[in-house]
Amino acid sequence: MFTASVVVSSRVTLRRASVACAALSGRTPMLNPQQLKPEPAPDAGFDGPLYASRVKVYPKKVRGAFRRFKWAIMVVLLGIYYVAPWLRWDRGALAPDQAILLDLPARRFYFFFLEFWSQEIYYMAALMVLSAVGLFLVTSVFGRAWCGYACPQTVWSDLFFHVERWIEGDRNTRIRKDKMPLSVRKVAEKTSKHVIWILISIATGGAWIFYFADAPTLFPALFNGTAPAQAYGFIALFTGSTYLLGGIAKEQVCIYMCPWPRIQGAMLDDESLIVSYREDRGEPRGPIRKHPVPGEETGDCINCNACVYACPMGIDIRNGPQLECIQCALCIDACDEIMDKVERPRGLIAYDSFANQERRAAGKPEQFNFIRTRTVVYALVIALIGGLTTYFMLNRSDADLNVLADRNPAFVTLADGSIRNGYTVRLMNKANAERVLTAKIEGLGPVATRWTRGADSEVITIGPDSLVTAKLFVSLKKEDLEDVLDDGVAAGHMIILDQMGYVVASETMRFQGPRQ
Amino acid sequence: MSSEHKDVDQHSGTETTGHEWDGIKELNTPLPKWWLYTFYVTVVWALGYFIVFPAIPYFDGSKWDATGGVINYDQRAVVAEAVEENEARLKPYTEAIVKASFQEILADQELMDVAYAGGSIAFKENCAGCHGTGAQGFVAFPNLNDDDWLWGGTIEDIHQTITHGIRWEQDYDTRYSQMPSFGSDEILEKEDIKDVTQYVMQLGGLDHSAEAAARGATVFEEQCSVCHAADGKGDKTQGAPNLTDAIWLFGSDRETIYETIYYARNSVMPAWKERLDEATIKKLAVYVYSLGGGVEPSDAAAR
Numbered sequence: 001m002f003t004a005s006v007v008v009s010s011r012v013t014l015r016r017a018s019v020a021c022a023a024l025s026g027r028t029p030m031l032n033p034q035q036l037k038p039e040p041a042p043d044a045g046f047d048g049p050l051y052a053s054r055v056k057v058y059p060k061k062v063r064g065a066f067r068r069f070k071w072a073i074m075v076v077l078l079g080i081y082y083v084a085p086w087l088r089w090d091r092g093a094l095a096p097d098q099a100i101l102l103d104l105p106a107r108r109f110y111f112f113f114l115e116f117w118s119q120e121i122y123y124m125a126a127l128m129v130l131s132a133v134g135l136f137l138v139t140s141v142f143g144r145a146w147c148g149y150a151c152p153q154t155v156w157s158d159l160f161f162h163v164e165r166w167i168e169g170d171r172n173t174r175i176r177k178d179k180m181p182l183s184v185r186k187v188a189e190k191t192s193k194h195v196i197w198i199l200i201s202i203a204t205g206g207a208w209i210f211y212f213a214d215a216p217t218l219f220p221a222l223f224n225g226t227a228p229a230q231a232y233g234f235i236a237l238f239t240g241s242t243y244l245l246g247g248i249a250k251e252q253v254c255i256y257m258c259p260w261p262r263i264q265g266a267m268l269d270d271e272s273l274i275v276s277y278r279e280d281r282g283e284p285r286g287p288i289r290k291h292p293v294p295g296e297e298t299g300d301c302i303n304c305n306a307c308v309y310a311c312p313m314g315i316d317i318r319n320g321p322q323l324e325c326i327q328c329a330l331c332i333d334a335c336d337e338i339m340d341k342v343e344r345p346r347g348l349i350a351y352d353s354f355a356n357q358e359r360r361a362a363g364k365p366e367q368f369n370f371i372r373t374r375t376v377v378y379a380l381v382i383a384l385i386g387g388l389t390t391y392f393m394l395n396r397s398d399a400d401l402n403v404l405a406d407r408n409p410a411f412v413t414l415a416d417g418s419i420r421n422g423y424t425v426r427l428m429n430k431a432n433a434e435r436v437l438t439a440k441i442e443g444l445g446p447v448a449t450r451w452t453r454g455a456d457s458e459v460i461t462i463g464p465d466s467l468v469t470a471k472l473f474v475s476l477k478k479e480d481l482e483d484v485l486d487d488g489v490a491a492g493h494m495i496i497l498d499q500m501g502y503v504v505a506s507e508t509m510r511f512q513g514p515r516q
Numbered sequence: 517m518s519s520e521h522k523d524v525d526q527h528s529g530t531e532t533t534g535h536e537w538d539g540i541k542e543l544n545t546p547l548p549k550w551w552l553y554t555f556y557v558t559v560v561w562a563l564g565y566f567i568v569f570p571a572i573p574y575f576d577g578s579k580w581d582a583t584g585g586v587i588n589y590d591q592r593a594v595v596a597e598a599v600e601e602n603e604a605r606l607k608p609y610t611e612a613i614v615k616a617s618f619q620e621i622l623a624d625q626e627l628m629d630v631a632y633a634g635g636s637i638a639f640k641e642n643c644a645g646c647h648g649t650g651a652q653g654f655v656a657f658p659n660l661n662d663d664d665w666l667w668g669g670t671i672e673d674i675h676q677t678i679t680h681g682i683r684w685e686q687d688y689d690t691r692y693s694q695m696p697s698f699g700s701d702e703i704l705e706k707e708d709i710k711d712v713t714q715y716v717m718q719l720g721g722l723d724h725s726a727e728a729a730a731r732g733a734t735v736f737e738e739q740c741s742v743c744h745a746a747d748g749k750g751d752k753t754q755g756a757p758n759l760t761d762a763i764w765l766f767g768s769d770r771e772t773i774y775e776t777i778y779y780a781r782n783s784v785m786p787a788w789k790e791r792l793d794e795a796t797i798k799k800l801a802v803y804v805y806s807l808g809g810g811v812e813p814s815d816a817a818a819r
Contacts, residue, residue, distance in 0.1 A: 406650070407650075408648075408649060408650030408652065409648075409650045409651075409652035409659070409661060412652075412659065412661040412662050412808065412809075413659075413662060413762055413763060414662050414663050414664070414762070414763075414809075415662065415663050415664040415758065415761035415762060415763055416761065416762065417761075417762035420661075420662075420808060422661075422808055452806065453628070453632070453806065471806075473808050478762070
């Protein structure tokens, strides 16, 4: 069979891509020359096939500060995920009392004191831009902190690794067991591992749907079979994807599916703190000998491979920055533990920057420059977008107006020669009380109006949390046309006034007539 | 394949197919496993699909058919069922619309919404061919948005027109009138027609020759005022258009008006009662009435 494999793998190729990415960001090359491994000779091409089979990763249990930090983050994030839909928020009798609720049938999004209608989806866009730039900022300061601590893929993979370790034992035991022939015990262990993974996945998918319906109502309904089919469908979907991505695919998601590793290189610069092996301190590697070999000079790295065994991505951090590295800092804990045992200073693997590696090499003191052009620009963009979003959110009206001009026909000539335009007016009242609003037309000259279908006059009574659609006919007398129309068109406004006389909404209105 | 026949490419480490063309060999790169398994799943799926759903077409001697499959699924039946369901859902409204008077329909927001929506669709299916999708009309086909009506613009008038048509001779109750061909039937001399053309343009407030119009006024009074009334404002009972307003069905230039008087205009609209049911015709009447030009009965009486 003849096929072309499309998956570009080869760790070396990927690392090159990552370095190239950083180079594209316009900074000095990230790696100093001695850090680069010898490149293969140009005529050798790729040093392996384009398709790489997966090498199973058996991460070893780690103890230390970063491990404890990851536990804390996991507890907080999972806590938010599971608890958030159960929080209540009183919005009166007409609105749901769930603090966070995406009400898709009603097209409303409730977030504590905020309520968004579907046409206000641009706030979601602003939130996403903010999240993206926030990610840029964090990345430029601390490297891939998102990937290492907060990404759901990392959190759930980590959780699944713990389950695996709890049932099958730590790294060496697991490797040994995988090599053993099938036995009742092995099958029982593997089965119970997958059952627990699936149970966690069901709990994950099960919690997701509570964001879309009233949680206390839906929860019992799920068990007595009266919940809607979509609820079960989405539980199945998220159960499947959690099990597949967090349980089965794990590090492959980060390496092959996720675009972020390819993008993040552009956010890093020489001063970014990333999980690094301090080559200046560690090399040349060598074991600790009881009787030192004369002439052998060794660095602090004793080549114990603890960092490699700890890595959930299955890489060696000592090879320098790599696309696969999610910077979870577990290798820092693993190495520190060893350094303590061999009574050498901690921090052979640590959060470090390229600039500091170069400074140490040149005999200068370390510096941590968090305030750089890049970080300042990211912070300013966040402040600007965040400020604008907050401003518009605080000043948004609880009424909304849409005026759609008829286009077929664009205008109608009446018997007395006047010109009439038709409009569909949609007026929304987002407040939880009935209101009387008045529609006024400005800038179209002495127009005559006629409201039909949905409204009797320009004074419109509109119920709480509802929408009025009315047909409006606007006509201009023949003798006024010349004054008002410019090349057959006039632009004006419809403004909506509340009973106090304040403008609560406005919309442009075009009036069309024959071109003179 | 036994192992001694395996030919492995030195460079890539991949087995070859064993074929060789002028020293060029083809690598036998295996498909990715995920791809293969997905493919196998689709094969199993297809087998199941063949059994469950209609799959194999055949000609039974008169028409094309297909094996039914165990669930005997039929998209036509699904559509028919959906149509039936929708009709059942609309039935109470349709019945109410047939029963109610137009004033009741216009006063009832719910009935009005159903009638307007249904009328809008029926209009596009049946009427848009002549009157346009926006009912904006064309030359010889009236614009239904404006307030100028040949045969009356109350909702009852509109309903009568749609039901029985205009000059639709098969229908006993059709609206009927005939404008004489003043020129081609040699009722008037060409000069008289030219003069009356000028007078009609004067009535319509268009540029005209006052001298010719004055001569034409006499001819108009003798020949035209019976239908178009002495003041030229027309007569809706005869479908005679108002000649003093700004709306001209065939055009307001001198040549067109002359042609109209010379040959006459007697447009035809079919009666729809044979093609459409009463509910649909009533919905259409509501829709056309609501386009903006509809005349209330009190207004019509005042005119």
